[in-house]
Structure formats: C-alpha cells, structure tokens
Amino acid sequence: MKLVMIELAIDFQSEPVRVVVTGAAGQIAYSLLYMVAKGDVFGPNQPVILHLLDIPPMMGVVQGVVMELSDCALPLLRGVVPTADPDVAFKDVDAAFLVGAMPRKEGMERKDLLAANVGIFKVQGQAIERNAKRTIKVLVVGNPANTNALVCSKYAPSIPKENFTAMTRLDQNRATAHIAERLNVSCADVSNVIIWGNHSSTQFPDVRHANATVNGAKVSVSEAIKDDEYLKTQFVEKIQKRGAAVIAARKLSSAMSAAKAASDHMKDWWQGSANWVSMGVISDGSYGVPADVVFSFPVICSDKKWTIVQGLEIDEYARGKLDITAKELIEEREEALAVCQDSNL
Ligand SMILES: NC(=O)c1ccc[n+]([C@@H]2O[C@H](COP(=O)([O-])OP(=O)(O)OC[C@H]3O[C@@H](n4cnc5c(N)ncnc54)[C@H](O)[C@@H]3O)[C@@H](O)[C@H]2O)c1
Numbered sequence: 001m002k003l004v005m006i007e008l009a010i011d012f013q014s015e016p017v018r019v020v021v022t023g024a025a026g027q028i029a030y031s032l033l034y035m036v037a038k039g040d041v042f043g044p045n046q047p048v049i050l051h052l053l054d055i056p057p058m059m060g061v062v063q064g065v066v067m068e069l070s071d072c073a074l075p076l077l078r079g080v081v082p083t084a085d086p087d088v089a090f091k092d093v094d095a096a097f098l099v100g101a102m103p104r105k106e107g108m109e110r111k112d113l114l115a116a117n118v119g120i121f122k123v124q125g126q127a128i129e130r131n132a133k134r135t136i137k138v139l140v141v142g143n144p145a146n147t148n149a150l151v152c153s154k155y156a157p158s159i160p161k162e163n164f165t166a167m168t169r170l171d172q173n174r175a176t177a178h179i180a181e182r183l184n185v186s187c188a189d190v191s192n193v194i195i196w197g198n199h200s201s202t203q204f205p206d207v208r209h210a211n212a213t214v215n216g217a218k219v220s221v222s223e224a225i226k227d228d229e230y231l232k233t234q235f236v237e238k239i240q241k242r243g244a245a246v247i248a249a250r251k252l253s254s255a256m257s258a259a260k261a262a263s264d265h266m267k268d269w270w271q272g273s274a275n276w277v278s279m280g281v282i283s284d285g286s287y288g289v290p291a292d293v294v295f296s297f298p299v300i301c302s303d304k305k306w307t308i309v310q311g312l313e314i315d316e317y318a319r320g321k322l323d324i325t326a327k328e329l330i331e332e333r334e335e336a337l338a339v340c341q342d343s344n345l
Contacts, residue, residue, distance in 0.1 A: 016047035016078045018093040022124065023100025024052035024082070025061035027252065028141060031259035032097060037069055037077040041267045042095075049079040053089035054100060086127035093132050095270070097262055098124060098152065101142025114144055118336040121148040125155025132156075137269055137304070138164045141262050145199045146280045146294040147332040151340060153282070153294075162305070165269070166280025168195040168203065168296035170254065170261035175205040175239045179212065183224050189213040190221065194298045195239075195278040196287075196318075197325025198332070203296065204321035205239040207231055209312055232317060273301040276309050287314055287322060293329040 019036055021029050033050060035041060042048060050069070054062050062082045069080055083089050090096070101117045121140070128136060136159060140149035145166040153164035172195050173187075180187045190212045196204040208231075210221040222228055246254045268277050276298040283295045286308045299306040314322065 014046060016049045017042055017095060018049045018051060018091075019095045019097070020051040020053060020089050020093045021097045021099060022053040022089065023098075023142065024065060025054040025058035026099060027255040028099050028258045028262070029097075030065065031256050032099065032262055033065065033069060034072065035259060035263040036097075037072065037074045039076050040263050042270055044076075047076050047078045049081065050077065051081045051083065051089045051091075051093060053083055053086060056084045059084055086124055087131055090124070090127045090131040093136055095266060096128070096132070096136060096138045097141060097266065098138060098148070099141045099262070101148070114147065114332060114335055115339050117142060117144065117148060118151050118339045121152040122155050122340050125152040128152070129156040129158060132159070134159055135304075136163055137266065139262060139266050139269075140164070140166045140280075141258065143199065144332055146296070146329060147336045149280060149294045150282075150292075150333060151336050154337075161282040164282065164294070165265070165306070166199060166294050166296070167258075167262055167265055168199045168278045168280050169265040170258050171195040171199060171203055171205060171239060171242075171296075172278045173257065173261050173264065174242045175207070175235075178235065178238065179207060179210065179221055179225070183212055183214055183221075185212060185214055191275045192298070193221075193278075194276065194312075195296045196322055197296055198329050199280065199296065200325075200328060201240045201244075202325040202328045203240055204318070204325055205236055206318065206321075207235070208318065209298075236321075268301050269306060270304060272303075273299075276300060279306055281306055281308070284308070286310065287312075288319075289322065289326050290330060293326065293333055295326065295329060 021033055023029050052062050066080050066082050101120060142148055149164045149166040153161050172193055175193045176187050176190045180190045193210045194206040196206055207221040211218055212221050212224045214224050225231060278296050279299050280294045280296045283289045283291050283293050285291050289295050298309040
C-alpha cells in the first residue's frame with residue numbers, strides 16, 4: 001500500500017502535457033474540456049495545460065469557459081491558455097483536438113461543408129508545423145474529419161503522417177451501443193466492431209468480426225443476432241444515418257457523444273487500446289484501400305502508436321462497401337486540394 005502511494009506521488013509531479021482544443025467556445029469542446037482536464041484522457045495522475053483556440057468574435061465565450069474550468073477546481077489542470085492566434089495555440093503542444101469547424105446544419109450535405117472547412121485545416125497545419133512538438137498527436141473531429149486530417153498533415157510536412165488521425169470513434173460507439181441494446185448486454189460485452197472508411201454516410205459499420213458476451217459465453221455478434229440480412233442492411237443504414245437523426249431531433253449536431261468519442265480515441269492512442277478500435281489514419285494500401293487518403297481502419301494502439309489490424313477477410317459484400325467509401329474520400333481529397341490551391345491562404 002505504501003509503495004502505491006509513493007508511485008502516485010511521483011507521477012503527480014510529472015511535467016504537464018500541453019493539449020490544444022480548437023473550437024473551444026463550441027458545444028463539443030464544452031463537454032470535452034472537462035473530460036481532458038479531469039484526467040479521462042491522459043491518465044488520472046497526468047497534469048495538463050489546456051490551450052483553447054477559437055476565432056476572435058468568440059473570445060468572450062472562451063473567457064466564460066476559462067472561468068468554469070477554474071471553478072471546477074480540478075487538481076490536474078495546471079494552466080489554461082485562451083487565444084485566437086493559432087501560433088500561440090499550437091506552441092509546444094503534445095496533443096491536439098481539432099474540433100473547431102462549421103458544424104453541419106439540418107439539410108446540409110457534407111460536401112457543402114468541405115469548401116468552408118478545408119481552409120481552417122490548412123492554416124492549422126501550418127501553425128502545427130511552425131510550433132508544435134514533432135511528436136504531437138492530432139485528432140481531427142471537425143467535419144469533413146478524414147479529409148481535414150489529410151489537409152492538415154500536408155501542411156505540416158515535418159511531422160509524421162501517422163500523427164494525424166480522424167475521428168470515427170463516435171460511429172464505432174454508436175454501432176457498439178446499438179448491438180449491445182439489441183442483445184440486452186452491456187456495451188463492455190461487445191468488442192471488435194469496425195468502422196471502415198469515411199466519417200460520412202458512406203462509412204461501413206462492420207460487425208462480421210465482432211464478438212459479444214451473452215449469458216457468460218463469448219460468441220460472434222452474427223451468431224448472437226441471428227439475422228445477417230439485418231446486419232448487412234438496416235443496421236448499416238442506421239449507423240450511417242445516426243448523425244443526421246440526432247441533428248433532426250436536437251437541431252444541433254452530436255456533442256456529448258462526440259466529446260466522449262474524442263476522449264476515447266485519444267485515450268486509446270495515448271495509453272493503449274485493449275481491443276481493436278477504429279480510427280481514420282493515413283492509408284498504406286491495406287485491404288486494397290488507395291494510399292494517401294485518411295481512411296478508418298481497425299487498429300490496435302500501443303506505445304503511443306497505432307497499427308492496422310491485418311488479415312481480416314474482405315468478401316464481395318465488404319469489398320463493395322469499402323470501394324464506395326474510398327471513392328468518396330478520393331473525390332473529397334481532390335476537391336479539398338483544389339480549394340487549398342485556389343484560396344491562396
Ligand atoms: N467526427 C465526428 O464524429 C463528429 C461528430 C460530431 C460533430 N463533428 C463536427 O465537429 C465540429 C464542431 O462541432 P460543434 O458542435 O462543437 O460546433 P459548434 O458550432 O458548437 O462549435 C464550433 C466552434 O468552432 C469555432 N471555430 C470556427 N472556426 C474556427 C477556427 N478557424 N479556429 C478555431 N475555432 C474555430 C467556432 O467559433 C465555434 O466556437 C463540426 O464540424 C461538426 O460537424 C464531428
């Protein structure tokens with residue numbers, strides 16, 4: 001018991017990690033900042049200094065968030081740096097949550113968002129290149145997340161491409177929760193659900209390799225649900241359209257669940273993952289996916305690195321789904337790079 005206490009005391013002295021959250025005045029950040037500041041992401045003994053970036057008109061709101069963070073009296077929070085200057089925001093940071101972007105409104109297609117948002121990620125890539133630690137871990141949440149992550153990495157060429165990821169964890173969590181509800185088990189009893197491809201309605205939520213513990217026995221989800229047709233059609237569609245369903249109901253895009261997913265993603269990357277998790281990562285051509293797109297694969301994380309899970313069977317049905325979402329990502333990439341060049345930012 002004594003030994004444990006000494007170890008905790010030493011950990012507590014460790015250098016704070018600097019973490020930037022962009023879109024700090026927004027609704028996702030409002031939930032996410034609390035999770036980061038109380039130790040959910042970087043560990044219960046790891047102090048943090050939060051950098052909060054938003055645009056100049058939102059600085060008043062950001063000041064309110066700074067006050068609330070202070071009022072939470074969180075022992076791990078060692079400092080807060082509110083700013084509208086990307087060079088200040090990214091200075092010496094260890095981890096970045098790139099949340100700030102224009103959110104999708106009801107009836108708005110993701111493609112409409114692309115032109116509005118790629119410029120933001122070009123500027124932030126350049127600021128990362130100038131200021132951040134070379135080991136920075138970047139998670140892009142702002143949509144279109146996969147393509148924004150690609151754009152950002154292109155403008156930070158001295159930082160490894162593997163350090164830029166996009167969030168599909170919300171889709172994974174949605175799919176996992178849906179299967180758990182259907183089987184009347186806890187989410188913790190469902191593992192290895194995969195999201196392939198883009199964080200969009202072309203994503204492929206795949207439970208062909210997923211397992212569930214039902215009545216104490218571990219079985220495949222397919223065996224447990226006993227309805228492959230449902231898993232291939234209605235289930236896939238439900239997860240693909242879940243974001244739109246939340247917008248229709250809330251008149252705002254997912255926020256609490258998006259923050260939880262961002263926290264899960266960075267935590268697994270930083271501290272290691274127990275099971276497969278899905279992350280948008282730079283494609284190396286695995287599973288016949290074209291290179292140079294940020295594509296969601298099943299990965300395992302350890303030593304602060306992700307590795308794509310290899311050797312999974314891709315049948316004709318899955319091949320079709322992977323190809324559709326890959327095609328969309330290639331189109332997005334071409335449009336995004338054209339916008340970056342035209343805008344001369
Ligand atoms: N990947 C996912 O699973 C997922 C899930 C939900 C939402 N999202 C996306 O996350 C993003 C944020 O959503 P939200 O609900 O928090 O939106 P929000 O509108 O509440 O907040 C966005 C914030 O970003 C700020 N911002 C805009 N441009 C900025 C810039 N250049 N630098 C810094 N900050 C900037 C805005 O001022 C605003 O405060 C949206 O793009 C949304 O579509 C992604």
